[in-house]
Amino acid sequence: NAGVTQTPKFRVLKTGQSMTLLCAQDMNHEYMYWYRQDPGMGLRLIHYSVGEGTTAKGEVPDGYNVSRLKKQNFLLGLESAAPSQTSVYFCASSSPGGAYEQYFGPGTRLTVT
Amino acid sequence: SQKIEQNSEALNIQEGKTATLTCNYTNYSPAYLQWYRQDPGRGPVFLLLIRENEKEKRKERLKVTFDTTLKQSLFHITASQPADSATYLCAPSFSGGYNKLIFGAGTRLAVHP
Secondary structure, eight states: OOOEEEEOSEEEEOTTOOEEEEEEESSOOSEEEEEEEOTTSOOEEEEEEEETTEEEEOSSOTTEEEEOSSTTEEEEEESSOOGGGOEEEEEEEEOSSTTSOOEEOOOEEEEEO | OOEEEEOOSOEEEETTSOEEEEEEEESOOOSEEEEEEEOTTSOOEEEEEEETTOSEEEETTEEEEEETTTTEEEEEESSOOGGGOEEEEEEEEOSSSSOOBOOOOOEEEEEEO
C-alpha cells in the first residue's frame, strides 16, 4: 500500500498563475482533507470531503477550490495564485468519525512569487 | 473561538530522561484527543488517541493523559532517545459529523545524546 500520495512535491508559481495539486489514497477511506501548514502555525483545514462527489469548506477556503470525482482522489486547485498562498500543503484521509486517525501525505511545498 | 496551545519553545532533554509535552485547549469539549509526530519535510504521523472518558493511555514508551476538567493533555516519552527528536502535534477531535481535528502548532523535541 502506498497510503496517501501527493503530486507534485515542489512547485514555484508566479502571482496570478493557476495549478492543481493531486492527492490519491489507496486505503478506501471515505473522508479526505486538504490542509496548509505555515511556520509557527498549526495545520489549517482548507477543504474536506466526506465522500465521492461531495466537498465542504474548512477554516481557510478562500482562493482554493476542490473536487472529488473519484473516491480515491482529491484535487486542490488554485485559480489565481497569490504570495499569501506560499505554504506547505498536506492531504490526509481517514475513516468516518472522530475516533479515527488521519493519514497524511508527504506534502507539497508551494512558493508563489 | 476554539484554540489549542502547545509550548512553542523547543524542549531539550538528555537521552534516557522522560519528555513531557503539554497541550491546552479552550472554548470547546472534544470527545477525543490525538497526538501526531512530524519530522522535518514530512507529513504528520498518528501516534495515540485518547477518549474523554479515559484518564490515561499507553503505547510502548508513550503515555498520554487527558484531563477534561483542566482542558489539558500531557504527552510523555519515557527513556527518550535521539530518534524521538521531532515535532509533536496535539489535535482534539469530536464525535459525530466529519472527523474535525484542530491542530496545535506543535512542540519541537530535541533529545541529546
